[in-house]
Amino acid sequence: MECLVQGTSKKVCYQITEYWRKMAQDRLDLPLNFEFWLNKAVAWGQTTTLESQQDVCLHLPQLQKFLQQIYETLKHMDFSMAIDRFPLIGQLLGRLCWNPFVIGYDENQKILMWCLCCLYCSEPQNSIEVEANIWIRSLLCHLLSSSKLGLNEVGSVIQALGYTSPDYYPELLKNMVLSLVTELRVNHLNGFSIQKIIPERQIKAISLLCVPLLTLPDILPLLEALLTYHGGEPKEILSSEFLEGVNEAFLQKKIVLSESAVFSLWLRHLPSLEKATLHLFEKLTSRYINIPEELEGVIKDSLLPQAACHPSIFRIVDEIFRNALLETNGTSEVLTIIQVFTQCFVQAFQKDSKQLKFPLKSYFPYASPSLVMILLQDPEDLPRGLWCQHLNHISKTLKNIVEDQSTQSCGSPFEQWFLFIHFGEWADIAAEELLMWRAESPEALLWLLAFYYNPHDQNQEWIQTMVDVRAVHGHIMKLFDRTPLSVKDLQAVAGESSEDGTRQPSTQRFIRHLLLNFLLFSSEGHTIAQEFIITQTDEIIDEFLNLIARAKSRWERLGMETPRTGKLARDLLQELQCYRTKHVL
Amino acid sequence: MELLLEQLELFAEVVAVSRSRHVDSWGRVAVRRALRWARYLRHVHGRFRHRGPVRAVLEEGLRRLRLRSQSGVGDAAHAGRCQELVPGPLRSFAGLGRGDELLALGLLENAALRGPALHELLRHLRPERVEPAPEAGDEDEAGLQDRLAGLARRRAASQLLLLLSPGPAQADPALRSTEAQLLLRRLHDEAEADPGAAARLLDRLWAQLPRPRWLNVLATALLLRPDRAEGENHDEEDPGTPADPRQGAIASLLAWLLARPAALADLCRLLPSSLIASLAGRHSALAEACLGVLMNWGSRLHFNPVRGAWVGAGLEGLPWEELRDRFRCLCQAPAPLRDQARSVLDTCKARDGGFEAPGLSVWTDLLRDIEGRSMLRVLF
Numbered sequence: 001m002e003c004l005v006q007g008t009s010k011k012v013c014y015q016i017t018e019y020w021r022k023m024a025q026d027r028l029d030l031p032l033n034f035e036f037w038l039n040k041a042v043a044w045g046q047t048t049t050l051e052s053q054q055d056v057c058l059h060l061p062q063l064q065k066f067l068q069q070i071y072e073t074l075k076h077m078d079f080s081m082a083i084d085r086f087p088l089i090g091q092l093l094g095r096l097c098w099n100p101f102v103i104g105y106d107e108n109q110k111i112l113m114w115c116l117c118c119l120y121c122s123e124p125q126n127s128i129e130v131e132a133n134i135w136i137r138s139l140l141c142h143l144l145s146s147s148k149l150g151l152n153e154v155g156s157v158i159q160a161l162g163y164t165s166p167d168y169y170p171e172l173l174k175n176m177v178l179s180l181v182t183e184l185r186v187n188h189l190n191g192f193s194i195q196k197i198i199p200e201r202q203i204k205a206i207s208l209l210c211v212p213l214l215t216l217p218d219i220l221p222l223l224e225a226l227l228t229y230h231g232g233e234p235k236e237i238l239s240s241e242f243l244e245g246v247n248e249a250f251l252q253k254k255i256v257l258s259e260s261a262v263f264s265l266w267l268r269h270l271p272s273l274e275k276a277t278l279h280l281f282e283k284l285t286s287r288y289i290n291i292p293e294e295l296e297g298v299i300k301d302s303l304l305p306q307a308a309c310h311p312s313i314f315r316i317v318d319e320i321f322r323n324a325l326l327e328t329n330g331t332s333e334v335l336t337i338i339q340v341f342t343q344c345f346v347q348a349f350q351k352d353s354k355q356l357k358f359p360l361k362s363y364f365p366y367a368s369p370s371l372v373m374i375l376l377q378d379p380e381d382l383p384r385g386l387w388c389q390h391l392n393h394i395s396k397t398l399k400n401i402v403e404d405q406s407t408q409s410c411g412s413p414f415e416q417w418f419l420f421i422h423f424g425e426w427a428d429i430a431a432e433e434l435l436m437w438r439a440e441s442p443e444a445l446l447w448l449l450a451f452y453y454n455p456h457d458q459n460q461e462w463i464q465t466m467v468d469v470r471a472v473h474g475h476i477m478k479l480f481d482r483t484p485l486s487v488k489d490l491q492a493v494a495g496e497s498s499e500d501g502t503r504q505p506s507t508q509r510f511i512r513h514l515l516l517n518f519l520l521f522s523s524e525g526h527t528i529a530q531e532f533i534i535t536q537t538d539e540i541i542d543e544f545l546n547l548i549a550r551a552k553s554r555w556e557r558l559g560m561e562t563p564r565t566g567k568l569a570r571d572l573l574q575e576l577q578c579y580r581t582k583h584v585l
Numbered sequence: 586m587e588l589l590l591e592q593l594e595l596f597a598e599v600v601a602v603s604r605s606r607h608v609d610s611w612g613r614v615a616v617r618r619a620l621r622w623a624r625y626l627r628h629v630h631g632r633f634r635h636r637g638p639v640r641a642v643l644e645e646g647l648r649r650l651r652l653r654s655q656s657g658v659g660d661a662a663h664a665g666r667c668q669e670l671v672p673g674p675l676r677s678f679a680g681l682g683r684g685d686e687l688l689a690l691g692l693l694e695n696a697a698l699r700g701p702a703l704h705e706l707l708r709h710l711r712p713e714r715v716e717p718a719p720e721a722g723d724e725d726e727a728g729l730q731d732r733l734a735g736l737a738r739r740r741a742a743s744q745l746l747l748l749l750s751p752g753p754a755q756a757d758p759a760l761r762s763t764e765a766q767l768l769l770r771r772l773h774d775e776a777e778a779d780p781g782a783a784a785r786l787l788d789r790l791w792a793q794l795p796r797p798r799w800l801n802v803l804a805t806a807l808l809l810r811p812d813r814a815e816g817e818n819h820d821e822e823d824p825g826t827p828a829d830p831r832q833g834a835i836a837s838l839l840a841w842l843l844a845r846p847a848a849l850a851d852l853c854r855l856l857p858s859s860l861i862a863s864l865a866g867r868h869s870a871l872a873e874a875c876l877g878v879l880m881n882w883g884s885r886l887h888f889n890p891v892r893g894a895w896v897g898a899g900l901e902g903l904p905w906e907e908l909r910d911r912f913r914c915l916c917q918a919p920a921p922l923r924d925q926a927r928s929v930l931d932t933c934k935a936r937d938g939g940f941e942a943p944g945l946s947v948w949t950d951l952l953r954d955i956e957g958r959s960m961l962r963v964l965f
Contacts, residue, residue, distance in 0.1 A: 048748075075713070104741035110734035117711050122704035133700060140707075141694050144733050145740040157764050157802060160793055161771050166686050166732070169739040171766060175759040176746045202749065209745045216742055 037066055038088055041095040044102075050205065056101040057211040057241045063102065067111040074118045079129055082119055089119070090135065097143050105212035109143060116140050145169065173218050180206065181225045188229060200231045207242035214245050215254045227261040227268075236268060247272035251279045263307045273313060277320045280304055284337050291573075292553035295340045305344035311362035314345070318363075322418060332509075332546040335424055339550070342422040346376065366415040368401050375423040380558055388445075391430050395444040398451060417455030427452040428550055431513045434473060435521055442473055449513070454506035465507050472511050476518050485524035487532045490515060512540065516547050520565050529568065530575055538583060545576050589629065590646040596622055596684060604691040608698050613705040616692065620709055623685035627728075630682035644678050648778050677774060685729050686736070758805075765806035769834035776837055783837040784844075791848060797855050804852070804860055806838055808867060843874055853878045854903055858914040865915060866922045872915075876929050879903075879911055883933065883951070888944045895947055905947070909954055916955050930955075 040059060044052050070089075074082055082089060093115055096102045103109045116136050124130045145165045158168050183198050198206075207226050213219045223246060231237040246265060249255045257265075266273040280302045284295060299305060308314035321338050328334050349357075360372050374394050382390060398420065402413045420427070430445045430452075446469050454465055475493050482489065494511055495503050503511075519525035519532065533544050552569040555561035599619050602608055611619075633639045680687075692698050692706050710730055750757045775782040790799065811832035842848055853861060853875050865872035882902040886895040895905035903911070915926035930952050937946035943953065 075711070100741040100744040103737055104745055107734065109737035109741065110730060113730070113734060113737070114711050117707040120704055120707050122701050124700065137693070137703065143737050144690060144693065145736060157794060157799070158767065160790055161764075161767050163767050163771070164687060164690060165740065166683060166690070166736055167767065168763065169736060169743055172759060172763040173739050173743045173746070175763050175766075176743055176757075179759050179762075180746070180749075206746075206749060209748060213738075213742045213745065216738060218739065219742065 033066065034086060034088070034092070037063065038092050038095075041092055041099070044095075044099055050208070053101065053208050054239070054241060056099070057208065057245070060101070060105045060108070060212055063096075064106055064108055064111065067096075067108060067115070071111050071114050071118070074115055077118070079119055079121045079132060089115075090132070094135075094139060097139050101212050103143065104216075106215060113140065113143060116143070170218065177219060177222045181221050184225045184229050200233070200237050203229065203231065203237050204239050207238040211239070211241050211245050214249045217255075220255065220257075223255070224258060224261040227257070228264045230268075238268075240269070240271075243269040243272055247275060251276060259303060259306060262303050263310065263313070266307055266313055267310060270316065273307075273316050274320065276302065276304060277317050281320070281324060281337070285333065291549050292336065292340050295337065296344060299337075299341050299344050305341060306348045308345050309349050309358075311358045314363045315365075317341075325418070325421070330421075332543045335421060336546050336550055338421055339424040343425075346378075364419055366412075367419040368397070368416065371397050371401065371416065371419060375419065375426065379425065379429060384560070387429055388433050391426060391433060391448060392444045394426060395430075395448040399447060402451070414455060417451065420452060424452070425554060428547075428554060432517050432521075432551075434514060435476065435517050443470075446470060446473060449510055450507075453510040453513075454504065461504065465504060465510075468503060468507050469510055473514065476514055479518060479524075480522050483524055485522075485528060487528055487535065490519075490528070490532050491535070509543070512543065513547060516544055517551075520548075520551070520568060526564070526568055529572060533572070533576060534579060538580070541576060541580060545573065545580070548573055548576075587646075589643070590649075592622075593626065593647070593681070596626060600684065600688055600691060603688055603698075604695055606695075606697045608692070608695050608702075611698065611702045613701055616702045616705040619688055620685060620706075623688050626681045626684045630678070634682075640678060647677060686732055689729065689733065761801055761805045762809065764802045765809055768802060768806050769809065769831050769838070772834040772837055773830040776833060783834075784841050787838065787841045791845075796851060800852055800855055801860075803838065803842070804856055804864055807835060807842075807864055807871070809835070811835060839868055839871065843870060849874055850878055853882075853911070858907075858910045861911060862914040862918045862922070866918050869921075872922055872925060876915070876926060879908060880929060880933060883908055883947050886947050888947075890944065893944075895950065909951055912951055913955050 040055075040063075044056050070086075073085070074089075077085065086092075093112060096108075097112055097116075103112070116139055119132065120136050121129045121133055124133055158164075180198075184203075187198050187203075203226070206222075210219060210223060210226065214223065226238060226242070227246065229237075236243075243265060246255070246257075247269070250257055250262060250265075266276060280299065283298055283302075304313075304317060308317055321334075321341070324334050325338070360376075361369055364372050371394075374390070374397055377390060379387060379390075398416060401416050427449060430449050434442055434445050434449070447466070450462075450465055450469050454462070472493060472495075479485065479489060479493065494515055495508055515532075519529040533541060536544070548569050552561070552566070552573065555566065555569075599622065603611075603619065633643060689706060689710070692703070698706075710733065712730070747757060771786065772783045775786050809831060811829050842852070852864075856864075861875060865875050885897070885902055886905055886908070887897055888894070889896045902908075912926060912930065916923055916930075918926070930948050934946055934948035934952060937948060940946055940949060943950055
């Protein structure tokens, strides 16, 4: 449990850091903080030192926001009004236009061009305006590189050839990128030898110079070469600004990187991996996605399950899942996410078979290896008639490990439960098998499902839970014969009548899971399913939605959907989703 | 099609005027019209880019147009004078799509353009257009801004990467190979219009550009791989480009060089030995020619017994040490160049009588030196 505590405190620390970062950002977002940016522009100068380069890179996103605000103000003004409002605007724009870091970043150059175009007077009224026009024109020429092509001697060759800057710069950039990529490759091949074309410290400088240019497609081969480059020393040789920037651009889908480059980024830079995982989590929970197929699409698109084939990535992602599970007290939404993520991971892991595979132990170091092997069994590869037997086997193995307190080799019961959660499909199957009359004795399956919902240590509470679920299971089985069936009958079983109010919330979730399956499989249940579900609280309706979506997706995958249950599940999903959407609005 | 070609010819003149002092007569309307014209040609480019047959006809027309303008059969004498001002790429199919950029940049840097006309141009570079654009011009308008901004961004990017260059920026190999690629592209375009045009262009550039640097560009161009993969092709989706435009251009550059003894001599004298060896290794005809030049210089040296050294090759030739470096590099190159250089030295030595004593034949001494036995060690 110690790591749980650690994990939780890590999460809290993260939240505090995020809070302070947002506070700091808000302060910078204050409208038209002109003086601040002018001072920055002066301090940056030609940005020749590493420190000033780092400082520019750090401020680029905010600077762009600021420039956008300036333009929004300027566009409604003529030159004299603009000078009245911002007497030092010329100094600011002039300095920024000469800073390649600023010009290279995202849309800065475009906004600067707009600002300069705004300030140009069509009919200058006095000598200041005439002077200003000349200045604006020369600055625009400089910015758009129409004059002189920057380097005099080079310019003369290109001009003599009859080419202009639009022909020249894209080619030049391509060649520069190509030559750096080649040099990095040669460096890499030379391995530990001292004979390197680019010294290691210069690689950091290259990575920093790339920060403003990350979203420029021309630079992509260089980004990939840097990300997959490792120096001779264990210390990180790429600048953290670069690594954070690449990760952010990738998550925002502003750049498309090869899988190997992304994996390399996450392996070498932990904050990026954490951010990518939280980003995925936010994406999965912020929108109303509860269909496993949709979840699967979003999850695979994140490249995280594929990256998780590397155990160290898997364990970081898993640690974050663990925190989410604890923070939310294991809502069925989070359970579904972990379950679908694991399915995607297993697919990637099995597909990856050609490459060097890591042993399963390295992914689940705290869990019993035999349990991992049993849980990994895909129900699709097992005849349906053997599912119950397999579930009994899972139940028996889990129970042995959990109850055998003397052997501590396999980690705490929580660890076994956390492992079981990943393969929650077996719990869902157990909940179905319990109502199918297939289980010879329901005891093992009841224990398994009870453990799924309540992983606490064996104690008095647990004994009570088992007594409860046995009784409820018996009740539900009797309901199959009852006609007509009423919502009240179900509510009675669900423990919504007053005398059962003392039941554990986890036990109630267990019972709801069984009840839902009853509604799906019994002929009478069909008629009152919706009526029963909408009498519940929003939270419970969401839980039902998750369970139905999971069941439907599993039936489709395993080809076990019957027309009747399939239709009911589809209708229920649709209606409940409509109901929930209306309710939220 | 003829109409389109005529329009293109006229637009080329418009661009030429936009870069000349005659632009002082332009007002707002002229700028607006010129930009609209450029947009139209861009539209044509977009429409026919993927349509091979139409495009091929258009390209053939453009070639004829280039030929006509080069032979001076231009309609307007004034436009003829301006021909030099028309950027080369404008007279190619890819250039059709870039007319607006060339026009805007030309106008911007032309000091003769008056205030209101420039104001009109700048109005087109802002996100909110005052004038409604009826013929789906909005997208292109944004396109022009984006492309100009993209250009500024790429320039900034190359400036940033140049910060990494250890030496002076001009010496960066990427700069040189870019110039070399553009040279080959231009040679290819010229040769398509008229086989003699490439040589004329090279003669003009030879007279115009600073010598050691331009020679470096020529050498880099001769060493470029005739490879499409490096992206020589300026229009990636171009279906009409021959499989290897670079190879032809390299051949015409080589032919020009071999027919110009002065240029060849400068190449042997001014470029570093290792570069000469690489060039000779790549092009056997050049190897022969260079060895001929070096042989000639060697035979003009004579031994000064007082100084104990070979001296006096005249202004055109090379001092002994540099001649030795050239031969040393050539003899260290991979076969067959190595053998070729060796055989030249051996033949010359035999011609001089094949003596082994130092100071009698420059070739004997060169051979000795290259074989690692310095003259000093033999003498003392």
